Amino acid sequence: MSGKLIVKKFGGSSVANVERLRRVALRIVETAKGGNHVVVVVSAMGDTTDELIELSKKITKNPPEREMDMLMSTGEQISSSLLSMTINEMGTRAISFTGSQVGIMTDGFHTRAKVLKIETKRIKKEIAGGKIVIIAGFQGMNKAREITTLGRGGSDLSAVALAVALGADVCEIYTDVEGIYTADPRVVNNAKKLKYITFDEMLELAARGAQVMQTRAVEVAKKFNLPLHVRSSFSKKEGTIIMKKTPYIEEPVVRGVTLTESEAKVTIGSVPDKPGIAAKIFTELAKKNINVDMIVQNVSHKKTTDISFTTLKSTLPKAIKTAKEIAKKIKAGIISFDNDIAKVSVVGVGMKSHSGVAAKCFSILAKGKINIDMISTSEISISCTVKKEAGKKALKILHKELKLNKVKS
């Protein structure tokens, strides 16, 4: 008996049908038979959540968010009860719970609630009674006993929060890929799976387009220093451990490159170069719920400057409209935009103490005859926008020249 407490989270594709539920159940039972206590968090089966959202769209463009939560939370209730049945059918005792039943307490912001606290009493009682506990992911309840949901990818957060609250020894995130790669393997065919990655790198990769884990879940894991094991539900291979510090003596410089084509660029020309102007612009955009990613301001010439920012393509029309209103108010020049861009990013904690990475990246792109449009850097990342048609080439050449297929995994 190793007697560990293990939290396992299975995504929608891992439980998409009865056959896959069986495979997942077998895996859970195996861990339990190894003498461990197991708490499982499940997402809704396959595309259930999207289907429920589609159904609501047939009724209204603006459903009350409280009612959306009532609707969407059923997806995980279905998958968790079916998974519990599957495990029971195998002769191992299991019990399923909704987020409300198990006391996942959240604030009152429907469709994007924050977890405040988890009552662990009932879970601990069932574990002590020898049962595998299955919990519907993505959901909780506020203090008025209303059902809330945690936003897209919220089951990751359910798993991490439960692992923290229960003091779990291991938190495994099962998904349809084998771990975190140096680049998206669908684009870069010799991308390498990483054995370890830091929380900060994972957050940066997620922010720059990698879609393996929900960002908020990684933030909570970082806050409580809970290592996460991201792995495939379709194979037994070890995946990637996300942790505070990797076991390497020195952190590798670059851990991954990402590409996103989902952003567009907006430029406000001839902005008066006065203190407080940038604040004014981005406060106004935030008020309209327009998420801004990169912000670039060139050095000013003749008392005016150009300010560019990128935003999701889906919010571009709103962003242009808002930018025009702002330009009028602050007496700036014309608004231009570019829908036809891609963003490549290079991420690695080691960049903090390693100068010259930016220069190297720019040289690589130049060598590939790829023109850089905007540049933005953080302590552990460098992002460049390029013409959209050059995006994949940029990703591949950076991955190759930075020798990521040969990094310490």
Added chain:
Amino acid sequence: MSGKLIVKKFGGSSVANVERLRRVALRIVETAKGGNHVVVVVSAMGDTTDELIELSKKITKNPPEREMDMLMSTGEQISSSLLSMTINEMGTRAISFTGSQVGIMTDGFHTRAKVLKIETKRIKKEIAGGKIVIIAGFQGMNKAREITTLGRGGSDLSAVALAVALGADVCEIYTDVEGIYTADPRVVNNAKKLKYITFDEMLELAARGAQVMQTRAVEVAKKFNLPLHVRSSFSKKEGTIIMKKTPYIEEPVVRGVTLTESEAKVTIGSVPDKPGIAAKIFTELAKKNINVDMIVQNVSHKKTTDISFTTLKSTLPKAIKTAKEIAKKIKAGIISFDNDIAKVSVVGVGMKSHSGVAAKCFSILAKGKINIDMISTSEISISCTVKKEAGKKALKILHKELKLNKVKS
């Protein structure tokens, strides 16, 4: 402002798709705009419950009943949240609740729980706040906060129990037929819709094969003397009022005839004619969960007698097996069975004080050259089994000769 509190229950076919949800929503809004408070109970959309059961059957033949309740209760949660969205989209405020949220407290018998009590605080608060309250039917929770369901047709029971707990002025059961008929209109084309019917008649009709309302719901309505209005969700016509006493000076003699082909007959031959033998037989059958409907024992001859009973065709194999075991124990003779029977019943409260109805029915059947196999009577009903192929003819001729197409409706 009439200011009435009206409970409306809509069955699965009434909310089967977005179009029907809109029609139902319009109707609810109309009632609310008439100055009434409205509490709505909904079933799952169309065949949702059956689909969920099918899904569970792919996993196991014997799912834990607690998990079945977790699974099945999602159907009504989906329909109630979508109905709430539909009403809100029309500009009228509505809020949906699960059975658990609204405090429908039940005992712990999963998949067939009994309602113990309903906390009405939250519902009353929302009504006072001017909202239409939509409640997921068919479900509640036990004192351990486990989700329970109330058995097939349980939404009827939810509606009746809520109407009683809230002291509603009216309880309307919307369904896909226009009310209670003197016979199944699909078989007897001049069957007449009844304006009034007593609780006892409705219970007897339901027990004899009429499938309009759940029997338990009618029993609760009878207990608390709550009149029910069964009507169509597809028309504005008045339906049938189920009540304690109809407004007629004398109760009409016969109110309806029913036909069921879902039963089979088992006969235990040469049963020793001793006290306690019948008790032994039917206690044993009850232990095995075999529901018995008609029981007939012929007068004994030579110290033995034959005992016949009818049971649902689906439980016939189990009934035969059990009967054989019993026969061995009590030293009875051979077991025979007949799958090929139909049962016709004549129901009416007026039969209590009207002799000769049985004789009349037997004459009618004789005139139609229909041979009667078993006969069983209660205070307000007469049932006969006949050969299956004669069932429909028997129903039609009884309806015609008892002049039910001309009864006071």
